[in-house]
Amino acid sequence: MDTKPPSYRHTTRLFLVIGIALVLAVIVRSQLVPESFGEIGHYRADAIEEATQFELRHLGREACAECHDDIVDLHAKDAHARVPCESCHGAGAKHVAAEGDGEIHRPEGKQVCLICHRMLAARPGEFAQIDVEAHFAFVGVEDPQTLCVDCHSPHEPLFMDRDLRQARLHPLIHRCRDCHIGRTDDTLPRPEGHPAIFECDYCHAEVAAGFAERPHNGVRCTACHLFFKETESAGRILRDSDPRFCLLCHRDAPFRSDDAPPGIDWPDHRETMAEDDNDLDKRCIDCHQDRIHPLQTRTAAAGEE
Numbered sequence: 499m500d501t502k503p504p505s506y507r508h509t510t511r512l513f514l515v516i517g518i519a520l521v522l523a524v525i526v527r528s529q530l531v532p533e534s535f536g537e538i539g540h541y542r543a544d545a546i547e548e549a550t551q552f553e554l555r556h557l558g559r560e561a562c563a564e565c566h567d568d569i570v571d572l573h574a575k576d577a578h579a580r581v582p583c584e585s586c587h588g589a590g591a592k593h594v595a596a597e598g599d600g601e602i603h604r605p606e607g608k609q610v611c612l613i614c615h616r617m618l619a620a621r622p623g624e625f626a627q628i629d630v631e632a633h634f635a636f637v638g639v640e641d642p643q644t645l646c647v648d649c650h651s652p653h654e655p656l657f658m659d660r661d662l663r664q665a666r667l668h669p670l671i672h673r674c675r676d677c678h679i680g681r682t683d684d685t686l687p688r689p690e691g692h693p694a695i696f697e698c699d700y701c702h703a704e705v706a707a708g709f710a711e712r713p714h715n716g717v718r719c720t721a722c723h724l725f726f727k728e729t730e731s732a733g734r735i736l737r738d739s740d741p742r743f744c745l746l747c748h749r750d751a752p753f754r755s756d757d758a759p760p761g762i763d764w765p766d767h768r769e770t771m772a773e774d775d776n777d778l779d780k781r782c783i784d785c786h787q788d789r790i791h792p793l794q795t796r797t798a799a800a801g802e803e
Contacts, residue, residue, distance in 0.1 A: 532544065553591070554591050555589035555591045556582075556584050556589050556590065556591070557584075557590050557591055557594055558582070558584075559582060559583055561590060561594050562583045562590065564594075565598055569653050570583075572651075572654040573653045573654070574661070575660070575661040575662060576653070576654045576655060576657070576658055576662065577626065577656045577662065577724070577726075578652070578653070578655060579661075579662050579663070586603075586605050586610070586652065587602055587603050587604070588602065588603035590602060605652070606645075607645065608630065608645060608646055611646040611647075611650075611652075612630070615627055615628055616628070616630075617629045617682075619675070619679045622676070622727065623672070623673040623675045623676040624671075624673075624676075624725055624726065624727045624733065637649075637746070637747050637758065638747075638754050638755045638757055638758020638759055639753050639754060639755065639758070640753055640754060640755035640756075640758075641752075641753040644753040648751070648753065649746050649749070649751075650746070656724060656738060656743065657738060657740035657742040657743040658724065658736050658738055658740065659736070659738060659740050660736060662726060662734060662736065663734075665726075665734035665735060665736045666734065666735070667732045667733065667734060668725070668732060668733055668734065668735040669696050669731070669732060670696060670727065670729075670731050670732055670733060671696060671697065671698065671725055671733075672695045672696060672697075674686070684718075698719045698720075698723075704792070704794065705791050705792060705793075705794050706719075706791075708791045708792040709790070712788075712789060712790055712791055713789055714789065714790050714791075720735075722737065722738055722743070722790075723735055723736065723737050723738075724736045724738055739781050739782075739783050740781070741764065741768075741781050744782040745762075745764055747759045748760060748761055748762055748782075749761060749762070749764060750762055750763050768780065771785075
């Protein structure tokens with residue numbers, strides 16, 4: 499029985515169409531691909547020059563310092579030192595071009611601050627975070643409409659007494675929530691066999707023991723001895739002794755509740771208590787150190803005799 503070889507004539511038109519399409523694609527690509535494409539990478543090299551022709555919108559901190567050097571100096575030494583001015587105030591080109599009369603964004607309300615500072619499990623434990631209701635209850639704020647800036651200056655929110663970048667490196671301090679999602683109470687007992695972690699009383703046992711007997715014992719050490727993580731094993735720590743830092747909790751204000759921490763009028767309090775002109779320069783801790791904790795006299799590991 500004779501068999502005829504298979505015929506592929508029906509594919510001729512298909513391959514012809516594909517061939518024509520490929521030729522057209524090559525021709526069209528040659529016309530559409532810019533001449534500078536691929537010269538210095540897989541993109542159009544001319545785009546670099548074109549980008550330099552766009553009008554600048556963000557000018558950087560140096561431009562702000564030309565008129566606001568006092569604020570920039572404050573900002574540079576505090577917790578917001580690494581936050582560019584335009585992160586909160588928006589692009590400043592029009593403001594600068596109009597010599598200060600142009601539009602500039604001035605953040606209002608709590609939500610602007612909470613973009614960064616709302617408590618979230620995804621954020622690192624050493625990053626300043628708050629639960630608004632719990633924070634207000636802790637510092638005795640009665641009015642829930644109270645704004646963050648009623649207590650915290652956005653340019654100098656923590657009133658440090660030195661530049662953050664000049665603070666000494668310190669062993670890493672851990673919180674429970676650095677490892678445990680949702681666990682924010684560091685006072686809970688640890689199970690038997692829990693890995694040892696570095697805590698303040700490991701080296702400062704004498705101070706920690708004295709602190710536990712003082713009125714401020716409900717405040718974390720790192721609330722005043724501010725800690726900023728630098729590496730996986732160390733960070734910078736500061737003792738914030740500026741009076742304005744104490745006044746974050748102790749300033750007498752109408753939005754404080756009756757069970758708020760003791761409030762004082764400042765600077766009237768210092769002027770009333772001063773015995774001479776030298777007393778007018780004193781900080782809160784110069785008179786009230788014993789209300790916080792004893793001054794450190796030695797450094798010792800926990801359990802050291």
